Amino acid sequence: MGFLDTFLLKDLITGLLTTFRQQDPKEIVTEQYPTVKPKVSERYRGAPRLNVDPETGESMCIGCNLCALACPEDLIKVGAERNPETKKKEMTSFTYDATRCMFCGLCSEACASGALELSQDFEMAGYTREEAMLDREKLEQGPRPTSYEH
Amino acid sequence: MTQLAETAFLDSQELVLNMGPQHPSTHGVLRVVLKLDGERILGADCVIGYLHRGIEKIAENRTYIQFVPYADRLDYVAAVGNGLGYCLTVETLCNIEVPPRAQALRVVLTELNRIASHLVWLGTHALDIGAISPVFYTLREREEILNIFEEFCGARLTTHAIRIGGFPYDAYDQMKEDVLGFCGRFVKRIDEYERLLTSNRIWISRLRGVGILKADDCKRYGVTGPMLRAAGVKWDLRKAMPYSGYDQYDFDIPIGTNADTYDRYLVRMQEMRQSVRILRQAITNLPDGPVLAKFPKVLKAPVGEVYVSTEAAKGELGFYLVSDGSTKPYRLRVRPPSFINLGALDRMVRDTLIADVVAVIGTMDIVLGEVDR
Numbered sequence: 406m407g408f409l410d411t412f413l414l415k416d417l418i419t420g421l422l423t424t425f426r427q428q429d430p431k432e433i434v435t436e437q438y439p440t441v442k443p444k445v446s447e448r449y450r451g452a453p454r455l456n457v458d459p460e461t462g463e464s465m466c467i468g469c470n471l472c473a474l475a476c477p478e479d480l481i482k483v484g485a486e487r488n489p490e491t492k493k494k495e496m497t498s499f500t501y502d503a504t505r506c507m508f509c510g511l512c513s514e515a516c517a518s519g520a521l522e523l524s525q526d527f528e529m530a531g532y533t534r535e536e537a538m539l540d541r542e543k544l545e546q547g548p549r550p551t552s553y554e555h
Numbered sequence: 556m557t558q559l560a561e562t563a564f565l566d567s568q569e570l571v572l573n574m575g576p577q578h579p580s581t582h583g584v585l586r587v588v589l590k591l592d593g594e595r596i597l598g599a600d601c602v603i604g605y606l607h608r609g610i611e612k613i614a615e616n617r618t619y620i621q622f623v624p625y626a627d628r629l630d631y632v633a634a635v636g637n638g639l640g641y642c643l644t645v646e647t648l649c650n651i652e653v654p655p656r657a658q659a660l661r662v663v664l665t666e667l668n669r670i671a672s673h674l675v676w677l678g679t680h681a682l683d684i685g686a687i688s689p690v691f692y693t694l695r696e697r698e699e700i701l702n703i704f705e706e707f708c709g710a711r712l713t714t715h716a717i718r719i720g721g722f723p724y725d726a727y728d729q730m731k732e733d734v735l736g737f738c739g740r741f742v743k744r745i746d747e748y749e750r751l752l753t754s755n756r757i758w759i760s761r762l763r764g765v766g767i768l769k770a771d772d773c774k775r776y777g778v779t780g781p782m783l784r785a786a787g788v789k790w791d792l793r794k795a796m797p798y799s800g801y802d803q804y805d806f807d808i809p810i811g812t813n814a815d816t817y818d819r820y821l822v823r824m825q826e827m828r829q830s831v832r833i834l835r836q837a838i839t840n841l842p843d844g845p846v847l848a849k850f851p852k853v854l855k856a857p858v859g860e861v862y863v864s865t866e867a868a869k870g871e872l873g874f875y876l877v878s879d880g881s882t883k884p885y886r887l888r889v890r891p892p893s894f895i896n897l898g899a900l901d902r903m904v905r906d907t908l909i910a911d912v913v914a915v916i917g918t919m920d921i922v923l924g925e926v927d928r
Contacts, residue, residue: 416754416755416756416757419750419751419755420688420751420755423688423747423750423751424688427692434695434698445705446702446705446706446709446727447706447727448705448706448707448708448709448724448727449705449709449710450709450710475620475621476621477617477621477622477624477625507624507713508710509623509624509715510709510715511620511621511624514723523709
C-alpha cells in the first residue's frame with residue numbers, strides 16, 4: 406500500500422483534485438478594490454461625522470461633552486458656550502483626533518442628540534498627520550469618497 | 556597522501572542563532588535564541604516584549620466600560636473571546652445578570668471566533684510546514700465569519716462586540732440564516748482541509764512525534780487549551796466551569812493520545828466541528844428578550860477582587876480584577892494562554908531540529924499581542 410501510494414503519487418493527486426475543484430468562476434472571492442468598492446454593513450464604524458439638521462442647517466450637537474467623556478483615548482475636544490439670547494449651550498468648536506481613534510464606537514453610543522456618528526466611509530488615508538485632525542468643518546462635511554483613475 | 560590537519564574539523568561547536576523577531580514563521584515579533592549543535596537544538600530562549608503596550612497599566616487609567624476595546628487587542632485573532640472574558644469578570648464583580656438572549660448570542664459570536672482563530676492557525680501552520688494551498692481556503696472561510704461580525708457589530712477584527720451587561724444592539728435580521736448557512740458550508744470545507752492534510756505523507760512525517768509535551772509536563776508548565784487536550788487530558792472550561800450558558804449545549808471535548816504536533820492538529824480540527832455543533836444549537840434556540848442588562852451608566856464596582864477564566868481559542872484566558880470602589884480598576888492582571896503555553900517551548904524543541912522549531916511554534920498557536928500585552 407505504502408509503495409503503491411508513493412508510486413502513484415496519491416497525495417499529489419488528491420491535492421491537485423482539491424485545487425481543481427476550486428476553479429469554478431462562482432468560487433472566486435477576490436475583491437477588485439479599488440476598482441470595485443466593497444459595500445460595508447449598515448452598522449459599520451468608519452470615519453466620524455457630525456450630523457447637521459437637514460431642515461435648519463444647524464449642527465445637531467448640543468455641546469454636552471458626553472462623547473469626550475466616553476472616549477477611552479480622550480481624543481475628542483468639545484468647546485461650548487452658553488448663548489445669552491436663548492440661554493442654551495451651543496457647540497463652538499469640535500476636534501476629533503483620528504490618528505489615535507480605534508473606532509470603538511463608544512462616543513457615538515454616548516451621544517445624546519444623535520449628532521456624532523461613525524459613518525460607513527472607510528477610506529481615511531492621508532499624507533500628513535494634520536489631515537487626520539478633524540475639525541468641525543471636516544466632520545460636518547461627512548465622507549469624502551476617494552476617486553481613483555483607472 | 557597528506558594527513559588531514561588536526562583542526563576542529565569534525566568537532567561540533569555550540570552556535571547561538573537568533574530566530575526572529577522578523578522571521579515569518581514566528582507568527583509575529585517573537586525572538587527565539589537557539590543554541591545549536593549543527594542542526595540539533597540544545598536549548599531555546601524566548602525573548603518577548605516587542606509588542607508590549609502595557610495593557611494592564613492602561614486598564615488602571617480607564618473606566619471599566621472604556622477598557623473593553625483594549626481587551627480585544629490582546630489576542631486580536633480571537634477578539635470576541637477576549638472581550639467576553641473581560642466583560643464576564645466585571646459582571647461577576649458588579650453582580651450584573653446578563654439576559655439569556657445576550658448569553659446565547661455571546662456563545663454564537665465566541666464560537667464563530669474560535670473557528671476563525673483555528674482557521675488562521677491552520678492556514679499559517681500549514682504554510683510554515685510547506686503546504687501552501689490551505690491558507691487560501693481557510694482565509695476564504697474566515698472572511699465569511701468576519702462578514703457576519705461586520706454585519707453584527709460594525710467591525711471585523713477588533714470587534715468591540717461584547718459590552719458589559721450584554722450587547723448594545725440585537726442580532727441583525729439575516730443573522731440566523733447567515734450563521735446556519737456558514738455552518739452547512741463549513742463542515743464540507745473541514746472535510747476538504749482534512750483531505751489535503753490528514754493523510755498527506757509529508758504532513759504526517761513533519762508532524763508526527765514532533766514537539767511532544769506529555770500531560771505531566773503540560774500540568775507542570777500550566778499549559779492549557781488544545782495543547783493540554785492533545786495530551787489526553789479532558790479539560791475544557793466550557794464543561795468544567797460553565798459560563799455564559801455553555802452547560803445548555805451538547806458537545807464533546809476532543810482529546811488526543813500522543814501529545815505531539817499531529818495530535819494537536821487533529822484536536823483542533825475536531826474542535827472546529829464541535830464549535831459548529833454548538834453554533835447550530837445556539838442560533839436555532841435563540842431566546843427572546845432584551846440583550847442588555849440594566850446597570851448604572853457610570854459603573855462603580857464594589858470593593859473586592861475577582862478572578863474569572865474562560866476557555867478562549869488558545870486556552871484558559873483569565874482576568875484578575877481588584878477594585879477599590881471607584882469607576883476604574885485598581886489593578887487588572889491578565890492570564891493569557893499564549894504566554895504561558897510559550898513557556899514550554901524550550902522543553903518541546905530540545906533535541907529536535909531547527910525545522911521542527913517552526914512546526915512547534917506553529918502548533919502552539921501563539922499570538923504575540925497576547926504574549927506581550
